[in-house]
Amino acid sequence: MKVSVQGVRVDRGDWSLSAEGTFNEGIHLVSGDVGSGKSTLALMLAGLLTAASGYIERQGISSHMIAFQFPEFHITGTDIFKECRSWGIDPGPVLASAGLADGALTDPHALSRGELKRLVLFCILAKQYDLLILDEPFSSLDCVEKERLCAELSGRKHGITVIFTHEQAFFPKVDRIWEISGGILHDRGRVPDALGRWEHAPAVIRDLVRAGKVPANISRTELLEAVCRT
Amino acid sequence: MQDIRLRTGAAALLSFVAFTTLTGALLVFIWWLVFSHPLQVLKKIRGAVPAIILVAFFGLVLELTGGGGFSYTARMAVIILVGAWLYAEYRQGEFLGLGTWLGGKKAGFDCGMVAEMAIQSLDLMAADLTRIRHAQELKGGHWGVRSLVPAGSILIRGTLRRADETAELMAVRGYQRGGSCCPLFTTTRRDIIAGIAAVCITVIAFLPVSEFFILYH
Numbered sequence: 001m002k003v004s005v006q007g008v009r010v011d012r013g014d015w016s017l018s019a020e021g022t023f024n025e026g027i028h029l030v031s032g033d034v035g036s037g038k039s040t041l042a043l044m045l046a047g048l049l050t051a052a053s054g055y056i057e058r059q060g061i062s063s064h065m066i067a068f069q070f071p072e073f074h075i076t077g078t079d080i081f082k083e084c085r086s087w088g089i090d091p092g093p094v095l096a097s098a099g100l101a102d103g104a105l106t107d108p109h110a111l112s113r114g115e116l117k118r119l120v121l122f123c124i125l126a127k128q129y130d131l132l133i134l135d136e137p138f139s140s141l142d143c144v145e146k147e148r149l150c151a152e153l154s155g156r157k158h159g160i161t162v163i164f165t166h167e168q169a170f171f172p173k174v175d176r177i178w179e180i181s182g183g184i185l186h187d188r189g190r191v192p193d194a195l196g197r198w199e200h201a202p203a204v205i206r207d208l209v210r211a212g213k214v215p216a217n218i219s220r221t222e223l224l225e226a227v228c229r230t
Numbered sequence: 231m232q233d234i235r236l237r238t239g240a241a242a243l244l245s246f247v248a249f250t251t252l253t254g255a256l257l258v259f260i261w262w263l264v265f266s267h268p269l270q271v272l273k274k275i276r277g278a279v280p281a282i283i284l285v286a287f288f289g290l291v292l293e294l295t296g297g298g299g300f301s302y303t304a305r306m307a308v309i310i311l312v313g314a315w316l317y318a319e320y321r322q323g324e325f326l327g328l329g330t331w332l333g334g335k336k337a338g339f340d341c342g343m344v345a346e347m348a349i350q351s352l353d354l355m356a357a358d359l360t361r362i363r364h365a366q367e368l369k370g371g372h373w374g375v376r377s378l379v380p381a382g383s384i385l386i387r388g389t390l391r392r393a394d395e396t397a398e399l400m401a402v403r404g405y406q407r408g409g410s411c412c413p414l415f416t417t418t419r420r421d422i423i424a425g426i427a428a429v430c431i432t433v434i435a436f437l438p439v440s441e442f443f444i445l446y447h
Contacts, residue, residue, distance in 0.1 A: 073361040076380045
């Protein structure tokens with residue numbers, strides 16, 4: 001199962017994005033500044049946007065899903081119970097995981113942006129997709145929820161998961177790091193080797209790498225281990 | 231047409247003419263074919279053709295129930311085409327300039343700004359609708375009539391929330407009314423010819439032909 005990005009290019013006036021590479025099974029982190037083209041690439045990987053040149057080939061992928069940055073776009077149910085049902089999942093466990101079990105009859109639009117984001121993410125994570133694309137999954141979440149989402153994502157063993165984010169504090173365990181800079185998608189390689197080449201790395205990771213304490217991965221646990229390493 | 235003053239004036243006149251008489255609608259359609267780059271307009275404003283089809287459906291119902299449906303469809307279709315042309319040629323900031331030129335730095339500026347915001351909202355709604363459609367299709371649902379209620383709900387709530395946030399932001403920044411704007415308009419020869427043609431169509435549509443051709447008597 002893999003997604004090959006072959007000579008893809010998008011142009012919008014002075015702005016452009018070029019991408020090349022292969023996303024194999026595992027968890028991939030794509031970082032980059034706001035406006036660098038993360039959402040554009042996410043849409044292209046999901047097959048929702050056609051590149052001006054090049055192509056994206058999916059092999060062995062029978063199901064895919066993208067979680068948009070703004071969770072409202074996904075809503076079709078008139079209450080959160082029906083919303084869970086619209087994803088084809090059992091609402092009970094999902095609402096319990098999302099901490100929304102008490103408000104099953106609440107209109108999804110009456111939830112705060114953070115609650116809605118949580119609901120949609122947990123509905124998506126309750127299913128097994130061969131290709132799962134998450135566009136800024138950490139936005140609108142508080143620190144506790146970000147940590148919980150990281151734990152969920154770290155435990156994901158099936159298929160290809162691509163996380164597009166400019167988050168600098170919370171990360172799940174990832175297999176490979178990519179970054180978009182100067183309008184080009186760069187493959188920084190497998191973690192932990194990628195950490196020394198990661199330009200958008202958070203300051204704490206840069207400092208750790210500089211001090212020779214390269215963390216095994218970028219989740220909070222691994223970073224703490226590296227910080228405490230003597 | 232590059233000059234927003236002539237473009238808006240022509241669109242207003244032509245819409246009025248097309249709405250009022252069938253002959254006028256025919257003349258306006260010819261004007262639209264000559265001056266609007268029709269293919270580019272229809273390619274850019276993809277909602278124009280579905281809107282005409284929707285009007286045609288109601289026109290057919292009207293024709294079958296009470297008559298006058300075909301005339302209504304033809305007139306409304308031409309108005310939609312004129313509206314599509316006006317929207318397709320729009321460039322950001324034009325209505326702010328037009329409002330200020332027409333009504334001054336207070337009421338005119340405010341009206342222009344409201345028009346700009348409305349157009350910006352239309353663009354955002356179109357982008358949101360695309361995202362909603364994609365999200366629903368990925369979820370396994372088919373995009374159809376049943377999708378319209380949830381999609382409409384998201385669009386309306388989103389637009390109201392954005393309007394509310396914009397209003398709060400402007401109030402926080404100290405906005406009360408009016409503002410400074412020094413619009414620059416570019417008028418080409420083609421603009422003038424198209425404007426004159428629009429005025430001629432208005433005159434022809436409302437005055438009997440015999441008034442022009444005295445010898446006809």
